[in-house]
Amino acid sequence: MIQRFERNDRRILTFPAVHPCEGISPATLLDSLITLSRNICNYKSKFFATQRRNVRETIRQVGILLIFFEEIKDHLPRNRDSTVLCFAELHTTFQKLKFLLDDCTREGAKTWMLMKAHSVASQFRALVRIVATALDVLPLNSLNVSGEIKELVLMVANQAQKAKMELDPEDEDATKRVIVIVNQFENKFQPDPCVIKKFLDYLDITTWSQCHKEIKFLEEEINFESSENHEREVPMLSGLVGLLSYCRGILFEDSVYGNSDQSDGTSNLETLTCLNPEDFRCPISLELMTDPVTVSTGQTYDRASIQKWLKSGNLLCPKTGGILQSTELVPNSTLRKLIQQFCFDNGISITKSRKTNRDISRTILPGSPAAAEAIKFLSEFLAGRLYFGSDQQKSKAAYEIRLLAKSNIFNRSVLIEAASIPGLLQMLSTNDPSMQEISISALLKLSKHSQGKKVIVENRGLNSILDVLKNGLTMEAKQTAAAIIFYISSPREYRKLIGENPEVFPALVGLIEYGTSCGKKNAIVAIFGLLLSHSNHERALGAGTIPALVNLLASSDKVELNTDALAVLATLAERTEGSFAILEASALPVILSQLQNITSRAGKEYCVSILFFLCINSGAEVIAALVRERQVMPLLYSLLTEGTSQAKKRTRSLIRILQRFCETSTSRFVSEVPQEQFIDVR
Known part of the structure; x- marks a missing residue:
């Protein structure tokens, strides 16, 4: 065979390099x-x-x-x-x-x-x-x-x-029919379903699954065109996505759905990580920033996201609403280095992250007027189904909402405006496990939007979500509820509100103890987010967070999970009561074992933070125990060659404490330990 005929890596309607047949018999x-x-x-x-x-x-x-x-x-x-x-x-x-x-x-x-x-x-x-x-x-x-x-x-x-x-004349007629339908959407006119069905039948798109595959293909084309800065085709592609999304949600309402792409199903569980603190997320895209820049109001955004925002004519700060005195974008090099270190520690591709951010930030605005109106019509229909449909129709509507909101900020905002959140919250009290999973999953996507958080809280949705966290019909529903709590806790005022509920921390700790790996991670990260409010530290300690995390570290071999657990312990150790609780849980040998064995650079740095605060807050007994461990000092010296500047500073401080203990008496050392304030490595 001279040429390889099968090429799965090429784009549609393009020819790869086909070389002439030279020197062939x-x-x-x-x-x-x-x-x-x-x-x-x-x-x-x-x-x-x-x-x-x-x-x-x-x-x-x-x-x-x-x-x-x-x-x-x-x-x-x-x-x-x-x-x-x-x-x-x-x-x-x-x-x-x-x-x-x-x-x-x-x-x-x-x-x-x-x-x-x-x-x-x-x-x-x-x-x-x-x-x-x-x-x-x-x-x-x-x-x-x-x-x-x-x-x-x-x-x-x-x-x-x-x-x-x-x-073919029939192709030409069908093409004109599609253009007419798209133009009707653009003019805010809802097309006749019979007319839409004619073009679907002509193309033999007769099932939900086939329609969904058409949408996925078009979205991939849009992503490619946008990534290559080829914007000419994007409005038409976006209009077609809007049209077919409308068809998928309305015209294929009674057909079997969700089986064509398991990556879009409720089985695709979302896991979070403490190593992606809120300061690492772009307030616009809610994704990891790869090129953080600061605007005149002092807020930091990912460059691609804020440039898209400014390009669309917005002169207000997206987060504060304040007027931007200047459109100058100042690179935040310190934050960029921290994010790069995070990506290095966790095997995340910077290029891939940048592409993902570009894709999601592009969806702040609709791809075309036709797409915007089609999604608005569809959102109103789906919201109505949540309130007045049968159980099957409600589940189908919630599933469509999840798909629409999965990676599109504009769709999220439209669905929220259509009052879909109250309907989804009502569905959480169902006795049907599948319905509960679908509705809580849809709420998770909408909770990533700033307005979505507000609507959930204003509709007393925290109680419903907490009930799922405690008594969910499936483990998947419980761990999704934990993820929602993390997203809702990002605004400062909501962290305090959530923490004041006496059942939140016990429920999250229960998930750490008995949940799946995904559930444990989501619960740990939810606690991490809540601990950004200092008033929640005492509540977390009272719920037994530290013993649960220590037990997890002693039994788990999952690096990411252990690193997240260490991040929470490092946060709790900053206060004296947290340090004493860690010692009471007999955690010191576990922390030393993690320092020696964990492969994550961030995990080792969290271990150093915990040990440092134990020394500062608990005194000579802990210091003496560390000095007796011969492997501690070589490990600390090895950390001085890599890591962030803040982590190196913390490591040097811990080394000095241990060295001074060896040089002086215990009593004198205790009286001279400097009570300096150090910046947290997170």
């Missing part, structure tokens, strides 16, 4: 050409939603040439220059034809292929003309084939030269 070239021709002929049995006439004519011509190739296989002529030239050109062209046929039958690409029908027809026409040109140099008279075969080849050459390969 005629026999090998002909064998490969026969194989390629057969592959093209096999498309005869496949369904083509568009380009049916052009496809039929192309396959017919290739089929005739296949007969010719097989006829001369054992009778290649001696004078082969012009023959090989023809075969090489046909081989290259047939590869491109196969790529084009792949696109015409590609799953999920039917709608886009319809909208590109004119361009696709032109490609068919150009490739068939190349076939005609190649056959012009073929010395038929010198080939040992029958007169009938020669006539067939001449017929193909003649037809290929004259082939019009025009757009």
Whole structure:
């Protein structure tokens, strides 16, 4: 085989580099050409939603040439220059034809292929003309084939030269129908469902799963176009996403949903991490910042997100609402280094994170007016279903809300404005485990929006979410509830409000003790977020947070989970009562073991923070115990060569404390321990 025909890495309607066949023996070239021709002929049995006439004519011509190739296989002529030239050109062209046929039958690409029908027809026409040109140099008279075969080849050459390969009238009508529907959305007019169904039936999009795949494909195209700064196609692509999302949520209401893509199902559990503190998140995209910049109000955002915000004409600070006196963006190099260290410690690709941030920040505004109106119509319909639908309709509506809000900030805002949150909160009290999972998952996506947090709190949603955390029908529902508590706790006033509920910390500690790995992580991170309010430290201690975390560290071998647990212990150790609680839980050997064995750089630094505060808050007994551990000092010295500047400072301070203890008496050391204030390594 000369060329690799299957290419799963290429984009639709593009041809990868197809190299000419040079230095290939005629026999090998002909064998490969026969194989390629057969592959093209096999498309005869496949369904083509568009380009049916052009496809039929192309396959017919290739089929005739296949007969010719097989006829001369054992009778290649001696004078082969012009023959090989023809075969090489046909081989290259047939590869491109196969790529084009792949696109015409590609799953999920039917709608886009319809909208590109004119361009696709032109490609068919150009490739068939190349076939005609190649056959012009073929010395038929010198080939040992029958007169009938020669006539067939001449017929193909003649037809290929004259082939019009025009757009199928039915494709053109369907394309115009889609454009009309998209324009109706843009003009804030809800299209007739019967008209929409005609275009869906034409493309054979008859199930929820097929419609969902169309949306996923179009979203991937939008992401690619945006990442490459090719914005020309984005409005049309966005309009189609809006149209098909409308279809998926309304026209396929009674069909089976959620089975086509498990990554979008409730089984896709969201896990959080303490190593992504709130200061690392962009207030606009809610994702990890990769290029943090500060604006005139003193707030920090990811550069891509705030530039998109400013480009859209907004001159207010997104977080404070204050007027931006200047659009100058000042790089926050210190924060960027901390984030880079975090990414290094946790194996996160900076490039991948930057792409993710760019994708999510792009969705602050709708991709097109048509997309915006389609989502508004759909959001109102789904919100209505939450209140007045059957249980099955409610579950379906909640599932659609989750999909819409998953990675689109504009969709979140529209769904919140449509009053979907109160309806989702009502569903949490159901006795149906599946319904509860779907509704709590949808609420999780909406809780990432600043307005979503506010609506949940104002509708007393914290009580409903807490009830799921304590008594959820499935472990998945409980751990999702813990994640929601983390997101809601990001505003300072809500941290205090949540912490004042006496059942919150005991419920989170219970999840640490009995939950899955995902549940444990979410509970730990929720506690971490609540501890940003100092008034919650005492409540966390009273709920038994420290013994639960120490037991987890003693039994778990999961690096990320242990690192998160150490982060919470380091926060609690800052206060005297926290340090004493850690010692009472017999945690010192566990912390030393983690310092020695954990592979995470951040985990080691959290261990150093815990030991430092234990020394400061608990005195000579802890210091003496550390001095007796011979492996401690070498480990501390090794940490001085890497890590953040704050972590190095903390390590140096701990080393000095231990050295001074060795040099002086215990009583004198205790009286001279400096009560300095140190910056937390987080």
